[in-house]
Amino acid sequence: MWNRIVALIAKELQQLFSTRRNIMLLLTPLVLQLAIFPFATTLELRNATLSILNEDSGAASVELVQRMAAASAFTEVLSLYSEEDLERVIDRQDALLAIRIPPDFSRKVLAGEPVSLQAVIDGRRSNSAQIAYSYIQQITNDFAEERTGQVAPAKLIVRNLYNPNLDYRWFVLPSLVAIIATVGCLLVTSLSLAREREEGTFDQLLVTPLTPAYIMLGKAVPGILVAMAQGGIISLAAVWLYGVPFTGTVWLLMLATFAYALALSGVGLLLSAISNSQQQAFLGVFCFMVPSVVLSGYLAPVENMPTVLRWISAINPLTHFIEMAKGIFLKSYGLAETQTSLLALFGIAVVTLLVAHWVFWKQTKS
Amino acid sequence: MDASAAVRIKGLTHRYPEQKRDEQALADVDLTVRPGIITGLAGPDGAGKTTLMRVMAGLLKATKGEIEVVGLDPVRQADALHLRVGYMPQKFGLYEDLTVMENLVLYADLRGVGAEERKAQFERLLDFTDLHRFTKRLAGKLSGGMKQKLGLACTLIGTPELLLLDEPGVGVDPISRRDLWRMVQSLAQGGMAVVWATAYLDEAELCDDLCLMNEGRVIFSGAPREQxxxxxxxxxxxxxxxxxxxxxxxxxxxxxxxxxxxxxxxxxxxxxxxxxxxxxxxxxxxxxxxxxxxxxxxxxxxxxxxxxxxxxxxSVLADTMPLVDLPSGVDPQAVIRAHELTRTFGDFTATDHVTFDVKKGEIFGLLGPNGAGKSTTFRMMCGLLTPTSGDAEVMGIDFKRSASEARQKLGYMAQKFSLYGNLSVERNLIFFSGIYGLKGRAQADKVAQMMDSFDLTRYRRTNAGELPLGFKQRLSLACALMHEPPLIFLDEPTSGVDPVTRREFWVHINALVDKGVTVMVTTHFMDEAEYCDRIALIYRGRMIAAGPPDQLKKAVASEDLPDPTFEDAFIGLIQRDDQAREVAEKDKAA
The missing domain is CATH 3.30.70 (Alpha-Beta Plaits)
Incomplete structure (x- = not known):
């Protein structure tokens, strides 16, 4: 039987690389994302506008305003003169963040009394506004610390441990390994059966001695190979082109990619089995991809999600793979740290492949 | 040239951009279509019929030549042309999710037919096509013949002067085909100009005037009688x-x-x-x-x-095939066996208790109108569909018990060209031999041998999808025979293929039968049915007749029709079954 499966896999790969269109379909996202993604999805804050309503005219408030204005994140600082202005600038998105300094600020600072500042942030741009807010918080804390002249008895110090310079590229590229591999693997597996069905070769395949399980195996392997190749290219580019440190081991990254691709090929084959045309399969890939990326922790931390979404995130293969990819790249994860994610991925793979096989088997028996 | 002609074409040549320098879809075509008669446009697939139709319908601009359709230039005056010409493409654009009536309304809207006028037209068209009973049925739920009638009705909205029908007989059983023909004939007698494109030469023979095409050229033009x-x-x-x-x-x-x-x-x-x-x-x-x-x-x-x-x-091919040697225990009288084979889809019984045996070295044909259960039966016999009840066996192996083993015994060739079009000829052969378990030396030898016997060597690096039709046919057969199966299943193997290629195909099949290969075939061509040793006629899910073709013909012979053709036999037996059913229903009611 092995020879027959090798014949099937060879055919799939030949078909895949037979047309320029197919090769482009696999290479374009790779090159494009590699070139654009690290720059487009900036998680660092730059070129933001800060607005300040300073109702106090004391020396302390002026100093604070100067410190805030000097922060590199804010290229522009708007001075406001009324409460209405404050709401207006946020409303019109003229500023990401508005700070209001109360009239008694300087007096209370001098007297050593506690004083509060008001920060209004644009919730529509929550991600960047949150980052901006934390910058301001840090500036204010530093300021307060110096003024009171003493260190608070217990103070939380946030240090960005694994990405000390907060270089967002370190964070984006390992995730990109996962995302690109997703596109490649899903496209190859999901379009394969649908294409055979569309072109009328499906029956021809079904009358051969190959059983549904073997046909699926023959379709899954090329998808896994493509995912691993694409993941490998991105990883190399991350290290050599973007200088992302690689602190883990290569074989573990390969094992993780394999586990992920296996889980994903089950999803792809399932999409393929229930689609009558390549168009439907393509839509299916899209419907799976978008929530999968959103719930993976790539765009927003999983910890901030509602409980139900966190559950879904836990059965989302991408969550586990991103977690491992980042760990292997940046935190020198070994087998011990990754085994939970690996087991989760193999578990997901077993489920998706079994379901895909069941659906496929049912169809051939109908 | 006739001044009253509906279409006048002179020196028309067309080459598609993707065609090579020496290829032409249409080469120096002359054609005159006169009103009041049916002009046949006949030739095998790829002869240029559809290209010519599209040029006449104003959908394609030919590379060179003169053309005038109902006195208009079909490209520059396309808008005026569309109102005066009815074009029914091969796959007419019926909206399957709309009812018969909704489809008619839609096409009336598209042609800008007024409310008053359309009422009268619908009435007339529904009478004409006998679709009154089905106005509320979804178009997708109609049979092939009825769809074609509805397509015709939609095309006739707005009363065109010229009717262009592109292979209206494809996928339609002989009875509906005769109906359709009669309808179109009455339109022509009413003064309409009709072009009927067809790959069936028996259909073309009935036309009043004929343009016979092959490889883009007109090889004959005139009355079929002359030929x-x-x-x-x-x-x-x-x-x-x-x-x-x-x-x-x-x-x-x-x-x-x-x-x-x-x-x-x-x-x-x-x-x-x-x-x-x-x-x-x-x-x-x-x-x-x-x-x-x-x-x-x-x-x-x-x-x-x-x-x-x-x-x-x-047949060079048959020379390379070994004699079939049945394993012990396989009954040579029943290498293919259907026993009480039944298949239901919901409450619809597609195949109803069909039983037959096929002997070793026999050509067994399954014949029947569309939707009668012929394909369902065939698909169960080659393991593509599981029977609801009853058994399907090949070489003594039940598909239920060991599908994989049973499938290794059969070669399968589908109606549509179903090889990998973007892989080369050689790759296709390697793939199909590979999944049937050939490897190494034996595989390489077999591939070389097949390319040799089918004269495919010069095309070995050509993508299968780009082969000329006849060679596609050969390649399909070669792929089905890589593993030297003792049985071959052919699902409408020669539809759309030119008569010469069809003959060549049957030369191979006949030679294979001599080697002891058993053949099961479904076909639309009545002529092709005559190649069979025995035929099972499937109608409404049941096998209503079975026997050698001559015996079936004799069964319908009468004084009026002493020497019936196979098509006569087909229609006669089906009508007989319909009558028997009516009588039985009346008896039940009484």
């Missing part, structure tokens, strides 16, 4: 053959006096070389009882003669 007259006396039927009629045919095709030959039940029909009225004495050697009868020529005879004759009857 038949030219062949008069050269067509003979050899009856009462004592020996094997397949051997006789092969022997006869080898003779230089014979241009073409086909099997017709127990007899063999031959077309002789120009000027001859009987074959060389050598042809009838060893057949003392055989009688030679001169028969009426057909358009197909003329076509084969025009393109230079059919194949010589020798």
């Amino acid at each position: 038949k007259e030219r062949m008069q006396g050269r067509c003979i039927q050899v009856r009462d053959i004592a020996g094997n009629r397949r051997h006789f045919l092969r022997h006869a095709l080898g003779s230089p006096s014979v241009v073409d030959g086909v099997i017709q039940g127990e007899s063999v029909r031959l077309v002789l070389k120009e000027g001859l009225s009987e074959p060389d004495p050598g042809v009838l050697e060893g057949e003392p009882t055989a009688r030679v009868v001169t028969v009426e020529p057909r358009l197909e005879d003329a076509f084969i003669d025009l393109v230079g004759g059919g194949p010589d009857g020798h």
Whole structure:
């Protein structure tokens, strides 16, 4: 039987690389994302506008305003003169963040009394506004610390441990390994059966001695190979082109990619089995991809999600793979740290492949 | 040229951008379509029929040549043209999720037919197509024949002067085809100009005027009668053959006096070389009882003669195939067995308790109108569909028990070209031999041998999808035979293929049968059914008749019709079944 499966896999790969269109379909996202993604999805804050309503005219408030204005994140600082202005600038998105300094600020600072500042942030741009807010918080804390002249008895110090310079590229590229591999693997597996069905070769395949399980195996392997190749290219580019440190081991990254691709090929084959045309399969890939990326922790931390979404995130293969990819790249994860994610991925793979096989088997028996 | 002509075409040439320099879809075509008659546009697939139709409908601008349709330039005056010309493409754009009536309304809207006018037109068209009963039914739920009638009705909205029908007979059973023909004929008699494109030469034969095409060229234009007259006396039927009629045919095709030959039940029909009225004495050697009868020529005879004759009857392929040796325990009387085979889809019974056995070395045909259950039965026999009840066995192996093992025994060739179009000829052969378990030396040898016997070597690096039609056909057969199966299943293997390629295909099949291969075939071509040793006629899910073609023909012979064709037999048996059913229902009601 092995020879027959090798014949099937060879055919799939030949078909895949037979047309320029197919090769482009696999290479374009790779090159494009590699070139654009690290720059487009900036998680660092730059070129933001800060607005300040300073109702106090004391020396302390002026100093604070100067410190805030000097922060590199804010290229522009708007001075406001009324409460209405404050709401207006946020409303019109003229500023990401508005700070209001109360009239008694300087007096209370001098007297050593506690004083509060008001920060209004644009919730529509929550991600960047949150980052901006934390910058301001840090500036204010530093300021307060110096003024009171003493260190608070217990103070939380946030240090960005694994990405000390907060270089967002370190964070984006390992995730990109996962995302690109997703596109490649899903496209190859999901379009394969649908294409055979569309072109009328499906029956021809079904009358051969190959059983549904073997046909699926023959379709899954090329998808896994493509995912691993694409993941490998991105990883190399991350290290050599973007200088992302690689602190883990290569074989573990390969094992993780394999586990992920296996889980994903089950999803792809399932999409393929229930689609009558390549168009439907393509839509299916899209419907799976978008929530999968959103719930993976790539765009927003999983910890901030509602409980139900966190559950879904836990059965989302991408969550586990991103977690491992980042760990292997940046935190020198070994087998011990990754085994939970690996087991989760193999578990997901077993489920998706079994379901895909069941659906496929049912169809051939109908 | 006729001043009243609906279409005038002179020197029309067209080349698609993707075609090579020496290829042309249309080459210097002249055509005149006159009102009041049906003009046939006949030829095999790829002859240029559809291209010509699209040019006439104003959907395509030809590279070169003059064309005038209902007095208009079809490209520059396209808008005016669309209102006066009805075009029904091969796959007419019916909206399957809309009802019959909604489809009619939609097309009336598209053609801008007013409310008052459309009422009268709908009434007339529904009468005409006999679709009154079905106005509320979804178009997708209609049978192939009814869809085609609805398509025709939609095309006729707005009363066009010129009707262009692109292969309206495809996918339609003979009964509906006769209906459709009668309808179009009455339109033509009413003064409409009609172009009927077809790949079936028996259909083309009925047209009043004919344009016969092959490879983009017009090879004949005029009344079909002229062609038949030219062949008069050269067509003979050899009856009462004592020996094997397949051997006789092969022997006869080898003779230089014979241009073409086909099997017709127990007899063999031959077309002789120009000027001859009987074959060389050598042809009838060893057949003392055989009688030679001169028969009426057909358009197909003329076509084969025009393109230079059919194949010589020798199959290089069969020489390379081993003799089939049945494993012990397999009954040679039943290498394929259907026992009480039943398949239901919901509450619809597609196949209803069908039982038959196929002997080793027999050609067994499944025949029936569309949707009658022929395909369902066929698909169960090759393991593509699981029976609801009953058994399907090949070589003594039940599909339920060991599908994989059973499938290794059969070769399968589908109706549509179903190989990998973007892989080369060689890669396709390697793939199919590979999944049937051939490897190493044996595989390489087999691939080389197949390319050799089918003359595919020069195309080895060509993508299968780009092959000429005849070679696609050969490649499909080659792929189905890589593993030297003792059984082959052919699902409408030659639909759309030109008559010469069809003959060549049957030369191979006949030779394979000589090696002991058993063949099961479904077909639309009534002529092709005559190649079968036995035929099962499937209608409404049941097998209403089974037997050798001649026996089925005899069953419908009457005083009015002493020598029925196979199509007559087909229609007669189905009508008989319908009558019996009506009687039974009346009895039940009473």
